Amino acid sequence: MASRRSDRVAALVQSAVSELLLRDTKDPRIGMVTVTGVEMSPDLRHARVFVSALGDEAAHTRMLAGLDSARTFLQAQVGKRLGLRFTPELRFALDPSFESGERIDRLLRDLHLGDPMEPEGDE
Numbered sequence: 001m002a003s004r005r006s007d008r009v010a011a012l013v014q015s016a017v018s019e020l021l022l023r024d025t026k027d028p029r030i031g032m033v034t035v036t037g038v039e040m041s042p043d044l045r046h047a048r049v050f051v052s053a054l055g056d057e058a059a060h061t062r063m064l065a066g067l068d069s070a071r072t073f074l075q076a077q078v079g080k081r082l083g084l085r086f087t088p089e090l091r092f093a094l095d096p097s098f099e100s101g102e103r104i105d106r107l108l109r110d111l112h113l114g115d116p117m118e119p120e121g122d123e
Contacts, residue, residue, distance in 0.1 A: 029066030047088040
């Protein structure tokens, strides 16, 4: 039962943070950020917010610094919107799934380009 509750709270936190980043943050380092997911601790006091954005490693570093700078504002606003007894502590992290997906895609493309053409009659 706690798992379902933490999933629901994670979805609410994700929605609130996404809306706040879109409408209420003015830090130019943040730019166009997508909140891809939220992992809640079992006691709902900590939330790891996974984000992604276009750009190189330096742009990602600047974005995470901007998000860390806006963290207290975002936490306060999430607490007001959700009305929980304890406002979860937000921690931002880059979503590793996009880099993993790009790496797998690149490896498959290289594998496909490196293979000689298969014979057509072998089915």
